[in-house]
Amino acid sequence: MKDVGGLLIDLDGTLYHGGRMIHGADLLIAALRRAELPFLFVTNNSSRTPAGVAAHLRGMGIEAKAEEVCTSSMAAARYIAEESPGATVAILGEEGLIQACSEAGLTLVSEAPQYVVQGIDRSFTYESLARASRWIREGAKFVLTNPDLMLPSDNGVMPGAGTLGASIEAASGVAPVVIGKPESHLITYATALLGIKPDAAVVVGDNMRTDISAGARAGCRTILVLTGLTTQDNLAQYQSVTGVAPDEICADLAELMGTLGV
Known part of the structure; x- marks a missing residue:
């Protein structure tokens, strides 16, 4: 080629x-x-940081550096930062998404966000669903890192970010901007x-x-x-x-x- x-x-x-x-x-x-x-x-994958992804690769024998990794969390954070620099965001996600949003200069809040950004979140609860859908109905923009309905795990396939996003979409009546x-x-x-x-x-x-x-x-x-x-x-x-x-x-x-x- x-x-x-x-x-x-x-x-x-x-x-x-x-x-x-x-x-x-x-x-x-x-x-x-x-x-x-x-x-x-x-x-x-929105859960791992670039350093975490690189470490996972090196652990299998594949040479990798954090700066060679691009995740859906990074892209989601950049999407929001370019649209609304310094915007307030409520995160439903894990370490990779939290780090990406912080590094993009976004302001992490727990109430009245301008954006709800959601990835895989293994601490997701009914209360998470209720709060996120309420914020979105009140005008927050809904950004989904990736639409994967299922993800592999040591215990077989498990619900992915897209499955959680589908529940928020159903509860809020608003479809997300999908990044991944x-x-x-x-x-x-x-x-x-x-x-x-x-x-x-x-x-x-x-x-x-x-x-x-x-x-x-x-x-x-x-x-x-x-x-x-x-x-x-x-x-x-x-x-x-x-x-x-x-x-x-x-x-x-x-x-x-x-x-x-x-």
């Missing part, structure tokens, strides 16, 4: 499964460094961090519904790797459902390295 200005690389299903590295992920990242091809690790994949906000923010235009970026991921759809919406080229959710058997079905097609398809990360020429 020619004229690649930078790569936006998905994590779960692309470089690892849970706590297990996918074969060749460490070699891929090392090759990108040798080739001096810019890249970011781009994730819908498959929407384009996270991807366009990541291209800005790399200092390249979307048409110079290539999104690499295993999920047609999120990674490839988000890349297409943002105007990026896309490479689907068959290392996770999308397989040769379900590819046609996902293409039909999403209405998009990847620019390239690679069976594994070794083939991806060949496609990229690294």
Whole structure:
């Protein structure tokens, strides 16, 4: 693939499964460094800080730095900060979202916010739902980090940020602004961090519904790797459902390295 200005690389299903590295992920990242091809690790995960994401990757043997990580929390905080610098925000989320909003210069409050920003929140309660929906009905803007309905855990799949967001939407009658994949906000923010235009970026991921759809919406080229959710058997079905097609398809990360020429 020619004229690649930078790569936006998905994590779960692309470089690892849970706590297990996918074969060749460490070699891929090392090759990108040798080739001096810019890249970011781009994730819908809103709970971890960039340092936490990088530590998780290093723990599996994949070299990573915090400054190479772009999360949906970072993109959500930047979206709010650019729209309303210094805005008051009520956070329903975890460490990654709290840190991102603080670093973006937003003011964290517990009453009468201008924005309700919500990610995965494993302390979510009925009271959380009642307060958030009331603030939104009173005029606060509702921002959702990512629409993932389920997320993997050591105990199987668990409700994700999108499931919590659906309850707030139902209670408030207001749909959120969605930042993470498959929407384009996270991807366009990541291209800005790399200092390249979307048409110079290539999104690499295993999920047609999120990674490839988000890349297409943002105007990026896309490479689907068959290392996770999308397989040769379900590819046609996902293409039909999403209405998009990847620019390239690679069976594994070794083939991806060949496609990229690294």
